[in-house]
Every structure is written in C-alpha cells, then in structure tokens.
Amino acid sequence: MKIGSNVTGQMVTALKRLGFDRVFDTNTGADFTIMEEANEFIERFQNNDNLPMITSCSPGWVKFIEMNYPELLPHLSSCKSPHEMFGALLKSYYAKKEDIDPSKMYVVSVMPCIAKKFERQRQEMKNNGLYDVDNVITTRELARMIKQANIDFVELEDSKFDEPMGEATGGGAIFGTTGGVMEAALRTAQDTLTGESLEKIEFEAVRGGEGIKRATVNIAGKDIKVVAASGLANARTILEEIKQGKADYQFVEIMACPGGCVMGGGQPIKSSKIRSEIDVRKLRADSLYSIDEKSTIRKSHENPVLKKIYEEYLEKPGSYRAEKLLHTTYQERKKYNI
Numbered sequence: 631m632k633i634g635s636n637v638t639g640q641m642v643t644a645l646k647r648l649g650f651d652r653v654f655d656t657n658t659g660a661d662f663t664i665m666e667e668a669n670e671f672i673e674r675f676q677n678n679d680n681l682p683m684i685t686s687c688s689p690g691w692v693k694f695i696e697m698n699y700p701e702l703l704p705h706l707s708s709c710k711s712p713h714e715m716f717g718a719l720l721k722s723y724y725a726k727k728e729d730i731d732p733s734k735m736y737v738v739s740v741m742p743c744i745a746k747k748f749e750r751q752r753q754e755m756k757n758n759g760l761y762d763v764d765n766v767i768t769t770r771e772l773a774r775m776i777k778q779a780n781i782d783f784v785e786l787e788d789s790k791f792d793e794p795m796g797e798a799t800g801g802g803a804i805f806g807t808t809g810g811v812m813e814a815a816l817r818t819a820q821d822t823l824t825g826e827s828l829e830k831i832e833f834e835a836v837r838g839g840e841g842i843k844r845a846t847v848n849i850a851g852k853d854i855k856v857v858a859a860s861g862l863a864n865a866r867t868i869l870e871e872i873k874q875g876k877a878d879y880q881f882v883e884i885m886a887c888p889g890g891c892v893m894g895g896g897q898p899i900k901s902s903k904i905r906s907e908i909d910v911r912k913l914r915a916d917s918l919y920s921i922d923e924k925s926t927i928r929k930s931h932e933n934p935v936l937k938k939i940y941e942e943y944l945e946k947p948g949s950y951r952a953e954k955l956l957h958t959t960y961q962e963r964k965k966y967n968i
C-alpha cells in the first residue's frame with residue numbers, strides 16, 4: 631500500500647478478527663485532550679500563570695523534561711495524553727454505562743509510540759487502583775500480529791469504530807503531526823474566548839516539517855506567541871530559551887519524535903526498497919490533514935460524543951471529575967532510573 635494510505639477502516643476489521651470485543655477511536659481521546667488543554671491554556675493565559683504552557687501528550691518528551699529540566703515542570707500542561715484519557719473514560723464512564731466491571735476490562739492502545747509502553751505503567755495513570763490502559767502495542771507490532779494471523783490486510787473490507795466513543799473530529803486527527811496539537815487547541819481556544827463558532831479553522835503558521843516553527847497568532851483580538859518543536863534537540867533549544875529568559879512564548883507544543891507521531895518510534899520502518907528522496911513524514915502528515923479537511927466536524931469542542939459525555943458525566947473541562955480522570959502530575963526523575 632502507498633505510504634500515507636488511510637487504513638483506519640481496515641485496521642478496525644483486523645482488530646476484530648484478532649479477537650478484540652470493542653474497537654474505539656483514540657482520536658476521540660485526542661478531542662478530550664484538546665478540550666482540557668485549551669481550557670487549561672485559557673485559564674493560565676488570562677491569569678498569566680506559569681506561561682508558557684507546554685503540551686504534555688508526548689511521553690518521550692515528558693520523560694526528557696523530567697530528567698533534564700525538572701525546574702521547568704510547572705510549565706507542563708497537566709493533561710494526560712489522549713490514550714490515557716481515553717482508557718480512564720472507558721473504565722469509568724463507559725463501564726458504568728454498559729454495566730461492566732472495570733476490573734474485567736483489558737484496554738489495549740495501538741500507538742505509533744514506544745514511550746507509551748512506559749507511560750501506561752506510571753503510577754499516576756491509575757484510577758481506583760486500576761491502570762487506565764493495560765497494554766500498549768505499537769503499529770509495527772500490530773502489523774506483525776496481522777501477518778502472523780494470516781489476515782490479508784489489503785483485501786479487508788472497512789469497519790466502523792464502536793459507539794459511543796467512536797467519533798472524532800479533524801482536530802483529533804491532526805494530533806499525530808508536529809503543530810497539530812497546537813492547531814487543534816487554537817481552534818477550540820478561539821471559539822471559547824469569543825463565544826462564537828469562527829470560520830477560521832486552519833493555522834498554517836504551525837504547519838510544515840520544520841523542527842521549530844515560531845509564530846504569533848491573533849485569537850479573540852489578542853496576540854499569542856506560540857512555538858511548535860519536534861525532536862529532542864529542538865526541544866532543548868526551546869527550553870534553554872525559556873530557562874534563560876530569552877523567550878516570551880505563551881504556548882509551546884513539543885513532540886519527542888522529529889515530525890511528531892507520524893514518525894514515532896513504533897511506526898513501520900522505512901524499507902530500503904523505498905527511494906531515499908521519498909518524504910515519508912510529509913506523506914503521512916498530508917494524509918492526516920486530508921482526513922481533517924474531509925471531516926464534517928473539525929473542532930474538538932463540537933464533537934457530539936464529547937458534548938454528551940461532558941453533559942452526562944464530566945460536567946465541564948477542568949471539573950473535579952475531569953481533573954481526577956484526565957489530568958496527572960509529574961516528578962523529577964534521575965537519568966536512566968525508570
């Protein structure tokens with residue numbers, strides 16, 4: 631299949647054939663992360679509290695700052711990453727709704743990321759003594775499992791995600807590429823601050839494959855200085871600027887892998903048969919932007935699934951229950967001491 635092919639529907643079919651009872655969309659979890667993160671950013675921005683706020687959805691990055699720049703930890707958003715938020719909601723909201731004992735659920739996240747295997751074992755990623763997520767397999771491992779099960783992936787028909795947590799927005803889809811988290815959060819922040827559903831959806835300034843993208847965006851009549859960086863060398867550059875007081879950013883997105891999760895350590899490795907001039911990162915990122923463009927709903931806060939779950943269960947972003955289930959804490963870690 632061509633690099634950047636959208637195989638979401640076939641992946642759902644393959645997971646069902648492998649024996650999973652339910653298959654949900656992690657991008658719904660990304661929409662929750664955006665809701666909580668945009669709300670947290672607005673609060674911090676309005677109170678000039680611990681700015682810049684730095685994103686926290688990349689566990690490779692989170693561990694890097696815990697080990698190397700613990701003095702900057704107050705800048706991290708307290709939001710869990712999308713799959714952790716999702717696991718916490720599956721074992722609370724969904725379990726209650728479906729009358730399932732959460733201790734009998736086994737939640738597996740399929741991720742582009744090896745660092746999420748460590749993240750899911752953090753003691754903070756538990757609720758009522760149960761881990762939010764019980765196991766993480768990478769996309770590369772899933773591909774291997776599909777081959778071992780003799781499933782002819784290319785020939786598979788598409789299936790839909792299970793309800794009620796199977797619907798996501800374009801904002802959730804672009805989470806996987808550098809600048810995507812920032813753009814999705816700005817979409818929600820601008821509508822929240824103005825109280826309107828604005829026509830502006832795309833923030834081109836934070837798109838593209840550069841390792842560091844600095845921009846000033848105007849939302850609700852206010853200039854906000856933002857930067858999106860990917861790759862840990864670039865993360866270090868930004869942290870040094872902040873530490874030395876040389877930067878006045880208000881919102882920072884950092885992803886550990888160069889290019890973001892599309893180039894995550896758990897993704898299929900570029901085969902030697904693929905010509906070197908082919909830009910895998912761009913093809914994969916273009917695929918996510920195309921999913922976003924074709925989505926009928928492109929802003930996380932307009933996702934009907936989220937609206938329902940906030941109404942029925944969480945109340946609102948940043949509520950007591952949302953804080954308990956969807957947010958976390960960080961700690962200084964010694965290097966190589968996991």
Ligand code: SF4
Nearest residue numbers: 688690743887891894
């Ligand atoms: S950028 Fe890399 S380390 Fe961070 S979440 Fe994505 S795949 Fe994982």
